[in-house]
Amino acid sequence: MKKILIYVIVIAALLISNVSATLAAPLNKQIGINVLLNTGINNRILAKLGTYGKINEMVYEINAVTMKIAENDLSAIRALPFVAAANPDAARNGAPIDTVSASDFADGWNTWDQDAINVTDFGVGRTIGYDGTGVYVAVLDTGLLDSWRQYFPQERIATQYAKAFRGGGGENGNVSEPPNMWEHDQNSHGTHVTSTILGYQYGTAKINGVAPLATVIPVKVLGQSGSGWSSVVARGITYIADLKAGPLADYPVVINMSLGGSILDAMEKAAIDYAIEQGVIVVASAGNEGTYGMGYPGAYAPVISVAASGWVGEWTAASWWRTLDVLEPTNPADFYITDFSSRELPGQDLDVAAPGSWIVGPYQTNSGQISYYYLGGTSMASPHVAGIVALMAQKDATLTASDAEGILEGSAISLAPGCRTVNDGYGNLVEYCWEADATGAGLATADAALAATP
Template identity: 30%
Template structure:
């Protein structure tokens, strides 16, 4: 009877051990899945090699936006690390917000004429027979008689455009476009280009902020539109591999990318102007001197009128403004 009890006890111990192992294994699996499920998802930019793996990425992850070879997806850090190991993935970068510096409001040198820049650049000599397709990546362009826009695309997902009449909440993009393509119709602002076909990519919100993903998407959109020039009149001090990859894709297609050097004085040139394959534009005043606010650095390629120049702003109003943002579009066509 004692031996029988011993055998029965051994069987019971074995069963208990097996059950314990099963429970522990299930517990481990549960903990792993719980951690994985609770891992925070963030916005990442994923750029593929000529469309490779895009469909698989769209199947596996929550895709927020897609343009060309660039996707914006919601993934965790561990998922990003796993995607990055794929040989067909060029770049995986966590999204961040570009917070552009405030445009300078001081006019250091008072010009004799509000349209001194037009005389300085010999705008009357600008060619008008050849159509040049130009993408303005900015805060949008309001509808005015002075500026004609071929096509518009809104990249601010949270703020849809109800009417292009007032799509530019800051007036920044409209001012930039007027310096580039103003016709002088109902305005004293005349742009440097003679026959420009404008493509407006709205990325900057009412605070002049934009996620870097939207800028990247806009660049790929411009590439798809087969533009010859891309103007970016804002920037950031933060290096972005995704932005560099998009810029490289544009210049590889023969597109001239022009960017404002920035208004940080001696603090350095902003990206994307600081990239070697981007035409970085600084500001000069009516006296022929580099503006104090204009970013200084060896990355600056050219200077153009950017201090106390007449530009068109919100609601079609002409205003005297300053900033490298205004200098960049004036150099865009002259440097092409």
């Protein structure tokens, strides 16, 4: 499986009449920044910050402010006595790695990835006694396609809590909340991620999910291109934390974030800390950068981070993803870590691995045209674990983030460093190798995690 990375660089050249103006221009570049305070927000602080630029947003729950400033003023803001941290708004991306069209969904409840985490078994159907009932899973992503009702039961989507946030990056001004945009996605990423948690429907055929009776809260924090900003992600996290502190206080709440970027943003970190304090459990993808290291927020220790594993039976038969049995008991020799899955670097925290190589689900490349694709990425691995956490939280409604992480790591099946030769989906046999920095504690499975949950 090849990793496809697309970088778009736009350079604007200005004709300037003197050298001094040319040198001064970069220093006055306007940027968006996120400022985390070490105290509460008040008028005195806002007035002082306002001398450096435009204040866009105040997020009182986490004592954070977003601003638009001249780049050369960032160091001065960092030096202010009431500033705990300040950094440029960080890019976030949720794009998958590989896509291959799939069209045959005529029968079958079991799929290889659900079988691999021991939620279902080939020819048997569902094999565990929990289904996510009473648990809310917030999917912070691109939102859902207009056609989402053709994939998911309406009662499984919490439309009363669904939300979209847009903006960020400073130059775009305030983070706005456009109504109903959460269900007008043109990207499909969030819909595919949701399908792993809930399962999905094709005609009269129903495909199983990890937690099919959980209730999903779609929160659109990424744009139609599948990218966005950490300030917007932080707003989404804070929104879910406030729901947990309010109307959802009596229900377990899990966040899935199949997204990430190269740096840990102070505002995003504070939002995660705030959410965990309210009782939310946060799961995120490890990233698709291979040996270049994990993405954030997944690499942040309190977050349950997920690497992408694959199965040696991939592409070995027609409709293999639903016609082949992943043998029980789980044998580590049947699995591998993908080449794109981010490896853990010093200072980063990788927890477990889950299926993320070739996951089938709803994915539209033409607006309004129902279609299904295999997608590969740690974006696809993360919702498997978010779903497992939902099952754990159904069993124990008092489950905390640290409890969930400890149980997942303690019950994971160790995957030693090694190599596997598998079909890459393009007719080639490819050897994938990995070291201990790629696996976390090992392969997450629902049955083992539930057995270890009090």
